[in-house]
Amino acid sequence: MPNSLISKEDHQFMKMACDLAIENHNRGGEPFGAVIVKNGQVIAAACNSVTLDNDPTAHAEINAIRCACRMTQNNKLDGCVVYSSCEPCPMCLSALYLAGVSRIYYANTSADAGNINFGGNFIYNEIKKPHLERSIPCIHMQDTDTIKSFNK
């Protein structure tokens, strides 16, 4: 992405996300922050709180999505732009798809995060493998009648 396509405002919002990451790191949290913007206004800003909240799903982007959805009373974030201090892991990327955001900007890469032992890249690689070759076996139980739950 040529830098000419990234605006001054994009840099300002990214700086907010990055400052959140640095502040969280300085107080002993994980070094990740995210900001969600709608119509040029910040509607949510959050840090990673995995250890603080004993919640492995509490990545910065997930926390920001949940905050933005509480704010807007909607489970979709149409038209929203997300600024994350780090490339979203597959959990967060998928959540951003489920929320239907318009665009994602990130600063540090998954490889950078891998260098300090955060495992987004490992999971991206696992997801691409056949189920039974993954390090966590994912086993299909075929003889249930759960499909009934999908009937209208």
Place this chain on the structure above:
Amino acid sequence: MPNSLISKEDHQFMKMACDLAIENHNRGGEPFGAVIVKNGQVIAAACNSVTLDNDPTAHAEINAIRCACRMTQNNKLDGCVVYSSCEPCPMCLSALYLAGVSRIYYANTSADAGNINFGGNFIYNEIKKPHLERSIPCIHMQDTDTIKSFNK
């Protein structure tokens, strides 16, 4: 996975997850349920609550992980086995990796869910694409100093 490798207890726990899915569907929620088991005991059981809670991250597996972690006061679920009424979407699969569960069983498939317009398979396909070919652009801003947040 040959059915001989799936125990009677596995079927009982899966039936609980499936019953949760069906009950949630019957009261107007999304048809997904999940159960987390540790040492043969159920430590969390949850339904999808996306529309109820206005939270796009509130899939059954995510809700169950968060419940189990609150219960155990730990952000890891080592030794836990997860029974989901449907194949986890990439958000939930990644969250189960982050939580470090031991094994995942599922009943309905992502293809079954796709047939009733739930988009796990779509996101699995998007994740495999180069960033700028995805339907949600994912843009690297290279000229930030966020890498500082990763310094020890």
